[in-house]
Amino acid sequence: MKYKEILCVTILSIFLSLSVAHGQALSEDAGDIQQAIDNAIARVKPALIRIHVVSVWDNQGREVKEESSGSGVIITAEGHVVTNHHVAGRAKRLVCTLSNKEEVEADLIGTDPVSDISVIKLRNPIKQKYPFVEFGNSDNLQVGDRILVMGSPLALSQSVTMGIVSNTEMVIPDVFMPFKFTLEGEDVGSVVRWIGHDAAIYPGNSGGPLVNLNGEIVGINEISFGIAGAIPGNLAKKVSLELINQGEIIRSWFGFEVQPLLKSYRGKTGALVSGVIKGSPADKAGILAGDIIVKLAVYDVTVLFNE
Secondary structure, eight states, X not given: OOHHHHHHHHXXXXXXXXXXXXXXXXXXXXXXXXXXXXXXXXXXGGGEEEEEEEEEEEETTEEEEEEEEEEEEEOSTTOEEEEOHHHHTTEEEEEEEOTTSOEEEEEEEEEETTTTEEEEEEOOTTOOOOOOXXXXXXXXXXXXXXXXXXXXXXXXXXXXXXXEEEEEEEOOOGGGGGGOOEETTEETTTTOXXXXXXXXXXXXXXXXXXXXXXXXXXXXXXXXXXXXXXXXXXXXXXXXXXXHHHSSOOOOOOOEEEEOBOTTOOOSSBEEEEEEOTTSHHHHTTOOTTOEEOEETTEEOBOBOOO
């Protein structure tokens, strides 16, 4: 065999070896991902519930009953369930279907329209321990991370869809503002920066968990405008624990409004006070319209017009 022929055979052998090794690596990676998905589903599915809701409304002096459904996930062994305010916040009766198809009535523990989070509790006369799922750290999510959406879309049996994180601080653009909805006089979800993702969600998925591949709750699904949005798990966890412990959310209120600094303002930091409510804490502290707020506690404040 000639030298050139030997060289070609050697190169071809090396190429084939590398191709086989690369294929094996891809196969192993795919196998690892599938195993992680299977483990995450197995960990969360026993704690998933479907929520059948009966709400009562007053309409021109008449009582109107309405039925709807949503999703939720058990977060304590005692049977506390986190879901959306727009699912359970005005419920008169709650009937939950567990993963084993058992039906259990539940009671509303507390609700928060501003974050769109409610906590309900499964009635548990025999004091059994329920399977539950822990929250992960949603701050660790990065664009491109794989996530799972779990719940009961369209009131059907439990389902799982998969996608990736597309945005970790999604807000609704002004063009969509007319489509925002209010309950109890509050803009639902007005304090939320959603985790945007492309996993399929449908009506009925609301309140169900967004899950990472470790089988942890990293969000509570809430909206879909082509791209889906979930309430960050860290916010949902904080609100849920406060609702469990005290039944309501207590927030601070300053009583002043701010706007971006005027373009004519020579400073580069701060926010312009545009108005102060009479009798508010800000009014009592002597803050006036036209003042510049540069710090809140130890945090710098800067609100500028976009150029």
